[in-house]
Amino acid sequence: MNNRHLTFHTDGTFKMVQFTDIHLQDGIEPERDARTLALMQRILETEQPDLVVFSGDLIYSVDTVDPKATFRRVIEVAVQAGTPFAVIYGNHDTEKGVTRAELQAILTEYELCVAEAGPEEIHGTGNYALPLYSHAGDRESAVLYFVDSGEYAPAAIGGYAWIHPNQVEWYSRESAKIRERNGGILPALAFMHIPIPEYNEVWQSGRVAGRKGEMVCCSKVNSGWFAAMLEAGDVMAAFAGHDHDNDYIGVLHGITLAYGRVTGHNTYGALQRGARVIQLLEGERRFETWIRLEDGSVM
Template sequence: MNKQRLSFHADGTFKIVQFTDIHLKDGIEPERDARTLALMERILIIEQPDLIVFSGDLIYSEETVDPKATFRRVIEIAVQAGTPFAVIYGNHDSEKGVTREELQAILAEYELCMAEAGPGEIHGTGNYVLPLFNHADDRESGALYFVDSGEYAPAAIGGYAWIHSDQVAWYLQESAKNRERNGGVLPALAFMHIPIPEYQEVWQSGSVAGRKGEMVCCSKVNSGWFAAMLEAGDVMAAFAGHDHDNDYIGVLHGITLAYGRVTGHNTYGALQRGARVIQLTEGERRFETWIRQEDGSVV
């Protein structure tokens, strides 16, 4: 499979659309699924992104007759738009009838897919990093980290899984390689499905914009992913999904923590459906972000 190359435009921009919690069910309330897919198509026409990030819960496998076919229906949205795409898994993608490995095998069929299975010896499927290249030459200008935040914690602990220490070590290794290869720290973004405990902290700090309509459904265990990003110094912002009634964004110790916006109609949540849009600027440690809603308006 020939991977696409992700490069900044001549005007120095690179745009990402983050779809999260699509929850396609196929067969249960099909009109809701149809509305979800139409919304995604419309946002891609308006925003014309350079990369689509599906940040978990593309399908609700537990209530899906054919999870593989349903998964393909989501991916086809990116294929029809002709846009490269990256995927990370949520806690509902492989709960029933399909494994993450089987979903990853489906992704491998698509030329526009940037997602990788990642190292086999660490936790999760889909821990990988994508370089962003300079518009004019072969130099790297940025990086995008994707990490599998897992599904559920062991019953004795309860709640959701955490990003394991071997994944944190992998990130630090990749970050160090990037720094060495490029003679310095490149600005980077990170994507995960389940938010980390620091999302609660950033909300309490008060320096946030957006809405919090439910508790932060993070893991009960803090494995040090945020501290690692802080120490490595490359990640300027991390983006999660999972909590359908939260869409806030805030800065904690210099790192932006942000939620996407729930995209799918076949699931709970009072927020208008939509997607988060992120625009990077080449050679600069800054980005702009907004939410494009189903009715076309911008938050």
């Protein structure tokens, strides 16, 4: 359990930078890794966020000789900037040579880390809710949910994993506890690595901005997380990564579904590298978001 309180500024803002699909390796394409790390440092200098969200595939463990050291190189970008950071895992972080538990143990060494392992009795590592406090620090003002979307589905099904029913139930319980504790619903955002099937639906609805350069690589099984968010009424938007050529954002049944922007150079994708920036406003059920690109421009 982390003891760090994240608070809104006196002007009512709280800013996050989402880095996703960083895919750092260790030595196969060193200049690409160096370019990725430099890009992240520049974005943090420019945006000066209050929180960095690493939303999965920090490393590409299959082609990494020392995955623990490579993982540290990624998170130390936030550490060197003096910025608190949250982590969720993707499908490539622990494919080979390291486990989620081992990466999570590394995170506990860093005072700036606000990530938690989450309940042992539910699926995955890194299911946690993070409250954001008012600028005065005296009450909870918003909440961020982080969910481990897993790796791969069983071979008989194929494709990617899904958010399991016990994780969905955990979210619903957490949401209810937060609502009860605060005498009402707090505005919330959610982060996962693998998009949920509703990302297809929001694209087809046409109420979107941004690009779709590849199919939505979601799971073939819909375990009902979107429905749970809809029923709880707190999550304004969910953010994913995973699909490097998608960066679109759209609204489905009142919930915004958004992609981050691929950050890493050591992986596929035609989009210019960058990061999604998200700014919450204290006491308001709305947020602002933009994409900061490697060339310094904003989308």
